[in-house]
Amino acid sequence: MKILQCSSLNKTYASGESTVHALRSITVGFEQGEICAVKGPSGSGKSTLLHILGGLEYPTSGDVLYQSKNLFAYNDNQLSILRRRRFGFVFQAYNLVQELTAYENILLPVLLDKKKPEEKYISMLVELLGIQDRLHHLPGALSGGQQQRIAIARALANKPAILFADEPTGNLDGKTGKEVLSLLKYVGKEMGVTLILVTHDLNIAEQAERIITLEDGSIAQDSSRQEV
Numbered sequence: 001m002k003i004l005q006c007s008s009l010n011k012t013y014a015s016g017e018s019t020v021h022a023l024r025s026i027t028v029g030f031e032q033g034e035i036c037a038v039k040g041p042s043g044s045g046k047s048t049l050l051h052i053l054g055g056l057e058y059p060t061s062g063d064v065l066y067q068s069k070n071l072f073a074y075n076d077n078q079l080s081i082l083r084r085r086r087f088g089f090v091f092q093a094y095n096l097v098q099e100l101t102a103y104e105n106i107l108l109p110v111l112l113d114k115k116k117p118e119e120k121y122i123s124m125l126v127e128l129l130g131i132q133d134r135l136h137h138l139p140g141a142l143s144g145g146q147q148q149r150i151a152i153a154r155a156l157a158n159k160p161a162i163l164f165a166d167e168p169t170g171n172l173d174g175k176t177g178k179e180v181l182s183l184l185k186y187v188g189k190e191m192g193v194t195l196i197l198v199t200h201d202l203n204i205a206e207q208a209e210r211i212i213t214l215e216d217g218s219i220a221q222d223s224s225r226q227e228v
C-alpha cells in the first residue's frame with residue numbers, strides 16, 4: 001500500500017484575465033520509506049505539488065490520500081493536527097523562530113502538540129545532525145548549514161511519516177548543500193521516513209532513489225515507471 005497517493009490533481013490560479021494551470025491531472029503515489037526527488041524548471045509546479053501533497057494548500061480538483069484517507073475530508077483543525085504529527089516540512093528559507101534558541105525551535109512542534117519531548121530521541125537526532133554544540137544559540141548566530149540542520153531536526157522532532165523538503169539546499173553553498181542532503185537521506189533511511197524532495201539541482205536529484213520530472217504542471221518523467 002502506498003503511504004501517500006494523489007489522483008487527478010489539478011491546481012489553477014486566476015491571474016488577471018487569464019488562468020495559470022500550475023498542476024494538470026497529476027496522479028502519483030509514494031511508498032513508505034522511499035526517497036523521491038521532484039525536479040523541473042522554475043514554474044513547472046514543484047512547490048505547488050509539494051504543498052498540496054503536504055496538506056498546506058487545497059487543489060482545485062483531485063484528491064490526496066494519506067494512508068488511504070482523504071486529506072481534504074478533514075477540517076482545518078484536524079488537518080493541521082495531522083500535519084503536525086505525521087508530516088515534517090523543510091523549506092529553503094529555514095523558517096526558524098528568531099527569538100527562540102536552536103533547541104527551543106527543535107522542540108516547538110512537540111510542545112505545540114502538548115507532548116513531553118522524548119529526550120533520548122531528540123538527543124539522537126541532534127547527534128545525527130551534528131548540532132550538539134549549537135543548541136543554545138539563536139538562529140541569527142548560526143550559519144546557513146547549521147540553521148538548516150536545526151530545521152531538519154525540528155521537522156523530525158515529532159517522528160513524522162513523511163518529510164517534505166522544498167529546495168532545502170537552495171540557500172547553501174555546494175559543499176554544505178551536499179552535506180545537508182546526505183544527512184537528510186541518512187536520517188530518512190535510519191527512521192524509515194518517506195522523503196519528498198523538491199530541487200532544481202540535478203546533482204541533488206540524482207542522489208534520490210526516484211526522480212519525478214515536472215514540466216508545465218504535468219509529470220514528464222518518473223524514473224520508477226517502466227518506459228513504454
Ligand SMILES: Nc1ncnc2c1ncn2[C@@H]1O[C@H](COP(=O)(O)OP(=O)(O)OP(=O)(O)O)[C@@H](O)[C@H]1O
Nearest residue numbers: 013015020022041042043044045046047048049200
Ligand atoms: N499563489 C499563486 N498565485 C498565482 N499563481 C501562482 C501562485 N503560486 C504559484 N503560481 C503559479 O503556478 C505555477 C507553478 O508555481 P510553483 O511555485 O509550483 O513552481 P516551481 O516549480 O516551484 O518553481 P520554482 O522552481 O521557481 O520554485 C507558476 O506559473 C506560478 O507562477
Ligand SMILES: [Mg+2]
Nearest residue numbers: 046047048166
Ligand atoms: Mg518552488
